[in-house]
Amino acid sequence: MINTRQKLITYLRKRDGVKPSLQATLVNIRCKLPDVVIFGGMVRDFGLGVRHFSSDIDMVTTAPAEEIRRALAGLNPIMNKFGGFRFSENGRLFDIWSLHDTWAIREGHAQANSLTDLCKTTFFNLDAIIFDVRALKVCTLRGYDDDLLRRVLDINLQANPNPRQMAIRAVRMAIQKDLQLAPALVDYVLGQLYGSSLNLTFESYVRQLHDHTTRSADSPFRFEPQLKIW
Structure with a gap:
């Protein structure tokens, strides 16, 4: 620090x-x-x-x-x-x-x-x-x-007044600040946003997030923005 x-x-x-x-x-x-x-x-x-x-x-x-x-x-x-x-x-x-x-x-x-x-x-x-x-x-x-050094974003206290907005904020922060999402936060974001209406970048992010859980659910997720055109 x-x-x-x-x-x-x-x-x-x-x-x-x-x-x-x-x-x-x-x-x-x-x-x-x-x-x-x-x-x-x-x-x-x-x-x-x-x-x-x-x-x-x-x-x-x-x-x-x-x-x-x-x-x-x-x-x-x-x-x-x-x-x-x-x-x-x-x-x-x-x-x-x-x-x-x-x-x-x-x-x-x-x-x-x-x-x-x-x-x-x-x-x-x-x-x-x-x-x-x-x-x-x-x-x-x-x-x-250690989390800061690895740039891993995770859940500290899950209780919050607006879960969906917090999930959107997690995606926004991860994209803007080049952060990885820890597995617990991956599950949280998917639970709030998967299948819902989002802008194209967020939709791509959540889709990659879902694919990630089928391959390596126990490891942090990092967005690959070049894949969003697919």
Whole structure:
């Protein structure tokens, strides 16, 4: 995780023209809220080797929702559909949750005593990673580094509010980020998507996925996009 940590720190401190660094926004939030971490996608993608991250930044704090609302008052936050707060700063979108308002914990699928327990709450194994904004430290579950090195996407916690959309997300992530699907996730995706209406690329992916299970069901699957024309 040393490389992931250093890549993140370098990126956070980078200035974009006249805009202040992303770190300045995080320092402002850190001063108002305790124990803030960046969660999931951004940290994962730097571990996978991306050089720039343009999606929303997901954050979690131990502070309760009302304290978050007060801390972000000057940033005009709005409640997002997942129970967190969304705001924009310097052209970047942020979503921030109270730890106990995150979906898996709120619904009783996982228990949390600290922010490191967030790693138990993600559907995907590669999303089970946090970056502590104050300590500048990366935390993961055991075995994460090996999965990241092999670029294997697997199920971490199966419970989720939208199984079909999660299966679609698995295919999208695998294609866009050149990931293999572990056998358990292969079965999950097929159960949700096989035989359903999909775009041509996704249809090709699922068809190859099905063929893979008849030949080597116990090994990870990697998509061969050149085969999609067949």
